[in-house]
Amino acid sequence: MQYRKFGNTSLRVSEIGFGAWGIGGPSMAGDIPIGWGSVDDGVSEKALAKALDLGVNFFDTADFYGLGHSESLLGKVLGNRKDVILASKLGHRLDTNGAIYTDYSAAHIIRSCEGSLRRLNREVIDYYQLHTAKVADLEKGECVEAMEKLRESGKIRYWGVSLNTFSPQAEAEYLFLHKMADGMQLVLNIMNQEALPIVEKSQKLGYGILARMPLQFGLLTGKFSKSTRFPKDDHRVFRLPPALLATALDTLESGVWHLCDKYGLSKTVLAMSFILSFEGVSSVIPGIKTPQQALENTQGIRLLAKEDLDYLCSLYPSPMKSLLGQ
Numbered sequence: 001m002q003y004r005k006f007g008n009t010s011l012r013v014s015e016i017g018f019g020a021w022g023i024g025g026p027s028m029a030g031d032i033p034i035g036w037g038s039v040d041d042g043v044s045e046k047a048l049a050k051a052l053d054l055g056v057n058f059f060d061t062a063d064f065y066g067l068g069h070s071e072s073l074l075g076k077v078l079g080n081r082k083d084v085i086l087a088s089k090l091g092h093r094l095d096t097n098g099a100i101y102t103d104y105s106a107a108h109i110i111r112s113c114e115g116s117l118r119r120l121n122r123e124v125i126d127y128y129q130l131h132t133a134k135v136a137d138l139e140k141g142e143c144v145e146a147m148e149k150l151r152e153s154g155k156i157r158y159w160g161v162s163l164n165t166f167s168p169q170a171e172a173e174y175l176f177l178h179k180m181a182d183g184m185q186l187v188l189n190i191m192n193q194e195a196l197p198i199v200e201k202s203q204k205l206g207y208g209i210l211a212r213m214p215l216q217f218g219l220l221t222g223k224f225s226k227s228t229r230f231p232k233d234d235h236r237v238f239r240l241p242p243a244l245l246a247t248a249l250d251t252l253e254s255g256v257w258h259l260c261d262k263y264g265l266s267k268t269v270l271a272m273s274f275i276l277s278f279e280g281v282s283s284v285i286p287g288i289k290t291p292q293q294a295l296e297n298t299q300g301i302r303l304l305a306k307e308d309l310d311y312l313c314s315l316y317p318s319p320m321k322s323l324l325g326q
Contacts, residue, residue: 001055001298006282007183007208009158011085011126015276016298017058018051019212019285023073024066026233030098035066036287037234041073043290048077050291052084054298060185060210060285062089062131062162063116075121087210088116089131089162104133104143113155127208128156129185132164135174144180158182160208163195172198176205183208188281190256190274191216191248193316203280211275211284215268219248222257222267255315259308269300274312277304 003012022036023044048059059078061070071088078084090112091102116125128150130143137143138161147159160183163171168186172195175181184202186195188211202209215221217236226246230237240248260270268286275284286297304312 002301003057004282005208006127006158007202008206009127009182009208011158011208013058013085013208013283014056015281015283015301016056016272017060017210017283017285018048018056018294019287020059020061020070020074021065022287022289023047024061024070027067027069028098028233029094029100033233033235033237034064034100035233035235036289037231039289044073045077046291047288047294048074050294051288051298052078054294056294056298057083058085058087058283058285060087060212061120062092062129063112063119064089064092064131067094068115068119071116071119075119079121080123085126086120086122087127087129088120088125089129090116091131091133102132102137104130104137104140106142106146106149109143109146110150113150117155124154125156126158127183128159129162130159131162133161133171134164135170138171138174138178138180147181158208160184162212163187163198165192165213166194168195168198172201175207176201181207183210183282185210185212185285187211187213188275188278189214189216190220190271190312190315191320193313193320196278196313199278199280208282209280211281214275214284214286215271219245219252220267220271224249251320256312259304259312262308263302263304265300265302266296268296269302272297273302273304274309276301277309 002015004015006013024035025039027035091104093101093103150156160181162185165187188195199209217239272284275281288294
């Protein structure tokens with residue numbers, strides 16, 4: 001495992017982290033699935049232990065993942081270990097009807113941090129994130145003041161923003177302009193390169209970057225076929241409908257997977273290697289649910305040659321961007 005500096009902070013994070021959304025288990029917002037289907041907590045605990053054995057020192061979760069269950073699992077397995085870097089997020093809530101809404105009030109931020117610390121079994125959260133906060137939320141200032149208060153009180157070490165999946169530029173530019181926060185989490189993969197300009201600017205300005213969704217909901221693992229279907233409690237049931245799945249698989253087969261043969265890499269590792277070929281990325285955080293996935297996601301990373309990196313970038317925005325509905 002290789003390690004990278006997280007922006008201008010004192011953190012050195014494993015270049016492959018552990019995305020802990022999946023181990024949160026099934027959860028619903030009304031009749032909408034917001035998890036990855038059923039999980040076995042025993043298997044999840046073994047996956048966390050395996051990741052540690054493989055050199056992963058960075059774990060990313062949120063209080064919304066499994067509505068707290070993901071954090072509780074991390075707390076059980078990792079506890080207050082000093083050799084582990086824990087990141088969490090806050091801001092997503094469910095109303096009494098099960099609908100999702102966001103809350104970045106100071107009171108909720110302070111209360112959420114205390115709850116996360118208890119579930120994580122930690123004295124301090126190393127990196128705390130506003131979960132998809134918008135410019136309007138940052139402009140109000142209340143959430144920024146609350147995060148700084150948490151830092152001053154020793155509840156968190158650093159903070160940042162987990163940016164929107166699409167069109168993250170406005171929030172990033174606001175943070176750049178006002179020189180606030182320590183890092184950003186954003187979507188970056190072969191199929192979604194919208195955030196690349198942010199990565200490049202962040203490197204110059206000293207922001208740490210976490211790349212989420214490196215495998216685009218599993219499309220970039222090569223494990224799906226056109227007949228793949230998802231259970232009703234898996235959010236991919238509406239994110240990857242059959243028509244989109246078929247078109248995406250055809251596009252990847254014709255335009256991307258030949259590079260696996262060139263480098264002798266699995267499709268999963270090629271996808272990770274693409275992201276880590278950008279120096280501004282501090283850590284890639286694939287979702288990991290099993291010990292086997294921990295192994296598959298952390299082994300054999302190679303930096304791609306510039307010609308191949310340029311080629312993969314040339315596929316975006318067409319035809320890749322059209323697959324994402326942008």
